[in-house]
Amino acid sequence: MSTYWSFVKSIGTALLVLVCLLLPAHAGPHNIKVAVITPEGSTWVKVLREMAAEVKNRSMGAVTFTIYAGGVSGDEVDVLRKMRVNRMHAAGLSGVGLGIILPRVRILEAPLLFHNDREIDAVREQMFDQFSADFLNKGYVLLGFTEGGWVYLFAQHDISQEAAFASAKMWVWKGDRVAETFLHNFGIRTTPLHIAEVNTGLETHMIDAFYSPPLAAIAFQWHTRARYVLDYPLANATAALVMTKKAFNTLAAEHQAIVKETARKYCRKLVALTREDNQKALQVMQAQGLTFVAPGAAQLKKFQSDARKAYTQSIPDLYPQSLFDRIQGILATLRKTASNQ
Secondary structure: OHHHHHHHHHHHHHHHHHHHHHOOOOOOOEEEEEEOOOOOOOHHHHHHHHHHHHHHHHOOOOEEEEEEOOOOOOOHHHHHHHHHOOOOOEEEEEHHHHHHHOHHHHHHHOOOOOOOHHHHHHHHHHHHHHHHHHHHHOOEEEEEEEEEEEEEEEEOOOOOOHHHHHHOEEEEEOOOHHHHHHHHHOOOEEEEEOHHHHHHHHHOOOOOEEEEOHHHHHHOOHHHHOOEEEEEEEEEEEEEEEEEHHHHOOOOHHHHHHHHHHHHHHHHHHHHHHHHHHHHHHHHHHHOOOEEEOOOHHHHHHHHHHHHHHHHHHOOOOOOHHHHHHHHHHHHHHHHHHHHO
16 A cells, blocks of 8 residues: 555656646746835836836736835946846836946937927837847846936036036036036036935035936935026936846746836836926926026037037947937937928
8 A cells, every 4th residue: 555655646746846847937926126216205116116016916916026216225336236146127227327238328318419308209219129129139128218307407606607617516427428428528527426425525515516307406405505507408317117138038928018018108107207297396496596597699509519529429439320310310300390380
């Protein structure tokens, strides 16, 4: 009898092993760890939680998200390092982080490239498949573009005059080649600091000016150390939600489709809400007494000339001429259509 039961147990064990071998590696539930530098309670985090809830519901609980907000996983360099070793699976990254993966994506932040939101939306939409393929070649899945918003210059003195503008001690995000090239071409002295060091830099007068979308300036409380805002947005701060290809490939095909579709939907929602929040942030700053100053005609002309220099210096090291030409072609078509309406 004992021989019989031993035989039955061995058959059962063999069947269990066979079932395990036949099951796909992605059959079990998956938790995606996603990092963002924006704080808990911010629009970014709220929308991510909505996205996570919908993915969990549509996947019947097979795919869940754990969100690490407020920079608890470190700055974007730290997050990317953790993504490479699979300690983090996804992240909401600014243009700086995205540029570490794919430098050419920083063309979306080129100074004075876009005239309005409509142009930004059209270029992102028409270029999405190309950028998606480029990110995939680098080992990342582009889930959706978002943005920080239009970038303004803030200062502790009036920088609407050329002499004052040139004397500003401007913060530049440490390691951000695009912003550094852009500001240097505009004739501004820069001091590289990590994002967490900006408030200290303003307090100690190491810097007396910074660039930022209005919402970010309020979120980090930088605006409390500024007195003037140059009322002329110079660029748009791009951002995106990305996931490592390695983590994405562990998901079942139907779950990959759910994650992609849901992420694109909520990234578009995040863009719309971010634009609303930036408009409210400008109103808050005006109410708190910041002075908005417009650049003069001569300064505007110089900005346009300096922007062209920045494009030239960015080709081909940052982005190729072909990419620049393609985007310029999209913009030319849009502007021609708009002028004919």
